[in-house]
Structure formats: C-alpha cells, structure tokens
Amino acid sequence: MEIFATLVSILYQFATNGAFLLLSALGLIVILGMMNIINLAHGELMMMGAYAATIAYHHGLPFLFCPFLAFFVVGAFGALIERTIVCRFYGRELGALVVTWGISLILSQGTLMLFGPFLPSIPIPGGSVGVGQYSFSTYWLVVIALSWALVLGLWALYNRTLFGLQARAVMQNAAMAKALGVDINVIYMLTFALGAGLAGFSGALFAPTVSIAPFMGQQFVAPAFITVVVGGATNVIAGAVGSSLLLSLVKTPIGFAMGAFLGTVALLLAALVIIRLMPNGLSAVIQRWLDRRNRFA
Amino acid sequence: MRFLRLLTGREDIGGSGLFWAVFVIVCLFFLAYPLEITEFEASNVAFYLLNVPMALGLSLLWGYCGVLSFGQVAYFGIAGYIYGIIAGNMIGDPVGPLAGSAGGLAACALVATIFGYFVFYGRVQSWIVPILTLVLTLLLETFLGQTAGYQWRVGSVQLGGYNGMTGIPSFQLGDTVFIGYAFYYYVLVVVVVTYLALRMLANSRHGKAMLAIREDAVRAELLGYDIRARQLAVFVVAAVLAGVSGLLYVQWGNYITPSQVGLLQASLPVVWAAVGGRESLLAVAIATYVLNWLTYTLSSAGYQYALVIIGALLVAVMLFFPDGIVVTLARALPRRGLPLPLVGRKSGGA
Numbered sequence: 001m002e003i004f005a006t007l008v009s010i011l012y013q014f015a016t017n018g019a020f021l022l023l024s025a026l027g028l029i030v031i032l033g034m035m036n037i038i039n040l041a042h043g044e045l046m047m048m049g050a051y052a053a054t055i056a057y058h059h060g061l062p063f064l065f066c067p068f069l070a071f072f073v074v075g076a077f078g079a080l081i082e083r084t085i086v087c088r089f090y091g092r093e094l095g096a097l098v099v100t101w102g103i104s105l106i107l108s109q110g111t112l113m114l115f116g117p118f119l120p121s122i123p124i125p126g127g128s129v130g131v132g133q134y135s136f137s138t139y140w141l142v143v144i145a146l147s148w149a150l151v152l153g154l155w156a157l158y159n160r161t162l163f164g165l166q167a168r169a170v171m172q173n174a175a176m177a178k179a180l181g182v183d184i185n186v187i188y189m190l191t192f193a194l195g196a197g198l199a200g201f202s203g204a205l206f207a208p209t210v211s212i213a214p215f216m217g218q219q220f221v222a223p224a225f226i227t228v229v230v231g232g233a234t235n236v237i238a239g240a241v242g243s244s245l246l247l248s249l250v251k252t253p254i255g256f257a258m259g260a261f262l263g264t265v266a267l268l269l270a271a272l273v274i275i276r277l278m279p280n281g282l283s284a285v286i287q288r289w290l291d292r293r294n295r296f297a
Numbered sequence: 298m299r300f301l302r303l304l305t306g307r308e309d310i311g312g313s314g315l316f317w318a319v320f321v322i323v324c325l326f327f328l329a330y331p332l333e334i335t336e337f338e339a340s341n342v343a344f345y346l347l348n349v350p351m352a353l354g355l356s357l358l359w360g361y362c363g364v365l366s367f368g369q370v371a372y373f374g375i376a377g378y379i380y381g382i383i384a385g386n387m388i389g390d391p392v393g394p395l396a397g398s399a400g401g402l403a404a405c406a407l408v409a410t411i412f413g414y415f416v417f418y419g420r421v422q423s424w425i426v427p428i429l430t431l432v433l434t435l436l437l438e439t440f441l442g443q444t445a446g447y448q449w450r451v452g453s454v455q456l457g458g459y460n461g462m463t464g465i466p467s468f469q470l471g472d473t474v475f476i477g478y479a480f481y482y483y484v485l486v487v488v489v490v491t492y493l494a495l496r497m498l499a500n501s502r503h504g505k506a507m508l509a510i511r512e513d514a515v516r517a518e519l520l521g522y523d524i525r526a527r528q529l530a531v532f533v534v535a536a537v538l539a540g541v542s543g544l545l546y547v548q549w550g551n552y553i554t555p556s557q558v559g560l561l562q563a564s565l566p567v568v569w570a571a572v573g574g575r576e577s578l579l580a581v582a583i584a585t586y587v588l589n590w591l592t593y594t595l596s597s598a599g600y601q602y603a604l605v606i607i608g609a610l611l612v613a614v615m616l617f618f619p620d621g622i623v624v625t626l627a628r629a630l631p632r633r634g635l636p637l638p639l640v641g642r643k644s645g646g647a
Binding site: 101 | 359367415416418419420422423429435440560564571604607609616619
C-alpha cells in the first residue's frame with residue numbers, strides 16, 4: 001500500500017507537470033504548426049483569459065463556465081489582431097515575432113493601467129482525494145483530464161472535420177489550396193483565433209492556482225516556448241504531446257529534488273540538447289516513424 | 298587605402314564626402330558638448346550613449362546576419378554582474394576595474410559560445426533562436442531575483458536579490474577614475490570606435506559572407522562558407538558588445554538590478570534596431586540615442602505610459618516602416634553620385 005501510494009504520487013506529479021506544459025503550449029503550437037508564426041503575445045493572451053475568467057467569476061458566473069467564456073473572448077480578440085496586424089506578416093517569421101512582441105507590451109502594460117496591479121483571486125474549486133498518506137487536488141485531476149480531452153478534440157477537429165481538412169491543405173500548400181477554392185484568409189483567421197482561444201482557455205484554467213496580475217503571463221512563457229521548441233512544428237499534436245511528456249520526465253524529478261527554478265533551468269538545458277540531436281523537434285522524428293510504418297503496413 | 302575603402306564601403310547608409318563631413322562635425326559637437334552642459338546632463342547623455350554598443354551588436358546579428366536575438370540583455374547583465382563581483386572584491390586595487398571588465402566580457406563570450414554551439418550547430422529553424430534567447434533571459438532574471446540574503450555573496454560582494462548589487466566601482470585606468478565628464482568622454486570614445494570598427498567589419502570579406510548568409514543560407518553554404526561557424530562568430534561578437542554596454546552601465550550608475558535583464562528591458566534593443574532600421578548600423582545608433590532620450594523624458598512624465606508607447610511604436614514601425622524610420626528617411630534624401638548604399642536592394646523578409 002505504501003509503495004502503491006508513492007507510485008500514485010509520482011504519477012500525479014508527472015501528470016500535473018505534463019498537463020501544465022501541454023496547456024501552456026497548446027495555443028502557441030497550433031498557431032506555429034499551421035501558420036509558421038510564433039505568437040510572442042501568447043503569455044498575454046493567457047493573462048487575458050485569466051482576467052476574463054476572474055472578472056466573470058466575481059460577477060457571479062459559476063467557475064465551470066469561466067474557461068469557456070475565456071475561450072470565446074480571447075478567441076475573438078485573436079481574430080481581431082489577426083485581421084488587423086498579424087495578417088500582414090505571413091512569410092516573414094521574424095517580423096511576426098517582433099510585432100506580436102509589441103502587442104504583448106501593449107497588452108500587459110495596458111492591463112496594468114486599466115485594472116491595477118492585481119485582481120482578487122479565485123479559490124481553487126473542489127477538494128482533495130487521499131491515497132495512503134498523500135492527498136491530491138481534485139481540481140488538478142480534472143485539469144489533467146481536460147488537457148487530454150483537449151488534445152483528443154484537436155485531433156478530431158483536424159482529422160475529422162472539413163475545417164481540419166482545409167487547414168491541413170493550407171498548411172501543406174497554400175497556393176494549391178487557394179486554387180481549389182479554399183478561402184485561406186478565413187482559415188488563417190480561424191486558426192489564429194483557435195490558438196488565441198486555447199491560450200485564453202488555459203489561462204482561465206490556471207487562474208485559481210496563481211495570482212492574477214498584469215505580468216502573470218510571463219511565468220507561462222518560458223515553459224510554453226521550451227515545449228514548442230522541443231516539439232517542433234511538423235506534426236502539431238504529436239509534437240505537443242510528446243514534448244510535454246518528455247519534458248515532464250525531466251522536470252518532475254529535478255523540480256522535486258532541487259526546487260521549481262532549477263526544474264525550469266533543466267528544461268532549458270534539455271531543450272538545447274534535444275535541438276542539437278533533432279533540430280526539427282520531436283514531432284519530425286515521430287512523423288518520420290509514422291510515415292515509415294504506413295509505408296510498410 | 299584599404300582601410301579607407303573598408304570605412305566608406307556601401308554596407309551602411311552614407312559614404313559620400315558630405316556624409317563624412319557631417320559625421321566629423323557631429324563627433325566634434327559631442328566632444329565640445331560638455332563645455333555647455335552641467336556634469337549631471339553630461340551623465341544623462343552618457344547614459345543614452347552607453348546603450349549604443351548593445352544595439353549595434355543586435356543590428357549586426359539581426360540586420361546583417363539574419364539571426365534575431367531577444368536575449369541581448371542577458372549578456373548585458375552577465376557582464377555587469379561579473380564586473381561587479383570582480384571589481385568589488387578588488388576595491389583599492391587600481392587593476393580591479395580592468396580585470397572586472399575583462400572577466401565580464403570573457404563570461405559573455407563563454408556563455409554565448411556554449412549557447413550558440415547548440416543552437417547553430419543544430420541548424421535550427423530561424424524562429425528558435427529568438428525564443429530560446431528569450432528563455433535564457435527570463436531564467437537569468439529569475440535566478441538573480443532569488444539571490445537575496447547573506448548566503449548569496451561572492452567574496453565580499455552580495456548579489457542582493459531584487460534590490461540588486463550596489464557599490465560597484467567606477468572604471469579606472471592607472472590613477473584616472475572615470476566619473477563625471479571623464480566618463481562621458483570614455484563612453485563617447487567606446488561608442489565611436491565600436492561603430493567604425495563594425496562598419497569596417499560589415500564592409501570586409503567577412504561582412505559580405507554574413508550578408509550572403511542572411512540573403513540565402515543554403516546558397517552561401519553551397520559556395521563553401523561554413524554558415525554554422527560564421528553565425529556562431531557573429532552571435533558571440535554581438536554578445537560581447539551587449540557585455541560592453543553592461544559594463545558601461547554598471548560603471549555609470551555603480552549598481553545593477555535583476556530588472557535590467559527582465560522581459561521589458563529585453564524588448565528595448567529590438568525596438569531600437571527595428572525603429573532605426575536594422576540593416577544600417579548608423580541608423581540603429583541614431584535610433585538608440587533618440588529613443589533613450591525619449592524614454593527618459595517620457596518616464597519623467599509618467600512611467601506607466603512609456604511601455605504602451607514603446608509597444609505601439611514597435612507595432613507601427615513594423616507595419617508602416619518595415620525597413621526602419623531612419624533608413625526610410627535617409628533613402629528619401631536627395632543624393633548625388635555613387636555609391637548609392639541601400640538603394641534598390643530589395644528588402645528581404647524581416
């Protein structure tokens with residue numbers, strides 16, 4: 001029983017870290033994989049999601065609905081900045097990086113001016129379950145389950161719907177997709193809105209666990225970027241899942257033994273070694289393996 | 298002759314006799330400027346100038362070599378802190394500041410070489426360098442922020458957590474301590490020499506290879522250039538230049554805090570380079586000076602708006618002047634004769 005409880009505890013730590021990395025990175029990786037654009041305002045979009053959830057919660061909306069509200073609010077905002085600003089930077093990766101950085105400065109400082117240095121926080125919903133001498137937060141268990149449900153949902157969206165088919169066509173060959181009658185501007189706008197909405201959704205999910213402040217987005221930025229770098233952009237979903245699992249495998253023991261900060265340092269070092277070995281990320285390796293298997297099947 | 302050719306080559310705006318006449322006059326103006334202003338104002342002007350080497354390094358890296366880094370302030374901070382540790386432990390010894398400067402720059406070069414080795418020899422895609430350098434900066438800030446308390450000291454120097462490191466010695470050569478007007482001239486010489494040296498580098502054969510890599514890395518490699526080694530070399534040079542600014546900063550204010558390597562500071566060199574026009578060293582130097590002056594003036598009026606204005610400026614410049622404001626203005630000037638630097642070159646993607 002003792003050993004069983006310890007095993008469950010390790011698994012819980014591992015899954016929590018994995019879910020944190022996955023949720024932090026999901027919105028970023030959707031935009032990168034489909035549009036080849038790094039959205040440096042990602043942390044600020046998560047911050048917006050947390051703010052939307054917090055404000056709605058304190059106006060009486062049950063927390064259950066808050067993340068979904070955040071998804072639509074931030075998604076709409078994402079569509080807006082895609083149409084007005086980001087759409088001028090397709091094909092200019094570094095230009096897009098710099099301009100989204102400018103947007104992030106405006107958003108974080110603007111939030112400080114509008115809402116002040118902090119908002120009252122949301123209490124963590126749910127209690128805890130105990131196994132042996134350990135107890136686990138129900139909320140995090142739900143978040144872990146939700147992160148996996150999100151991945152499944154994304155997989156279904158990209159593989160089972162017309163939007164997904166068209167989005168993948170645009171990603172592979174935009175000119176050909178356009179020639180076949182796909183409105184690529186709409187696809188780009190919806191993809192960016194989806195990525196922004198996912199960032200808002202994650203931000204709202206993390207809202208009860210952190211303090212709500214204008215610069216809170218920064219704490220998600222480093223883990224999210226490392227996850228994306230390790231995952232690569234070849235196969236979005238495989239990359240995100242693979243890299244968050246792998247990095248959680250690095251972060252969990254080191255963070256447990258030496259503290260959260262060194263856990264994050266270990267993430268950076270792991271990322272440096274991994275890109276030296278596989279420059280296009282884990283997803284390129286996974287994709288190659290899938291291709292080879294399909295060929296022989 | 299070869300020296301002059303390198304200096305007046307076409308890889309930066311301006312190359313005519315008139316241009317160099319204006320350049321010399323501006324230098325003379327800066328030399329004579331302290332006669333007109335108080336020591337306090339001279340110290341402010343020195344502050345605007347001391348950021349120029351870091352900005353020039355980023356211009357070389359991003360504008361000339363096509364590698365964007367958001368982490369230049371990390372090297373700024375590394376040089377500043379190492380200088381503080383070495384010179385602070387050698388207070389009273391006239392060699393201390395010199396040893397501190399050498400140590401700070403060596404640390405920058407070392408970190409940049411290790412970091413750059415993994416990045417460039419892995420042949421990663423172009424978006425990976427900026428975000429990994431950004432992560433490096435964030436981690437450095439977090440690390441320095443938690444160094445409060447007595448156990449975080451090196452010799453007699455305390456790192457000081459978010460309050461930062463204080464009492465860092467000024468620069469000293471022999472018995473001359475560079476403070477006040479002397480510091481102003483010291484910064485001015487460093488900035489002008491850095492600019493001229495980088496201009497010569499850009500016009501040299503190495504500079505041409507650098508531009509070739511920016512324009513088309515695969516083609517440059519097929520022509521026999523080792524693009525990995527060259528990108529790494531430029532990355533290290535840019536890091537050392539950021540270190541130079543870091544040294545000047547701690548020698549100017551005698552303190553440094555972790556917020557100097559924070560996310561907001563990290564954005565500034567990118568803003569300076571983008572606003573000036575990253576493909577021209579001189580334009581970046583001018584933009585750095587003007588924007589530092591502007592930030593200082595704005596922040597005395599109310600700091601909370603400064604970042605929104607800088608963010609909006611960055612977005613507006615990227616949308617409407619993708620080649621930078623100074624470069625766009627310079628191209629609009631009427632000109633006579635050859636050479637026609639930067640004219641007609643199709644601007645590659647940002």
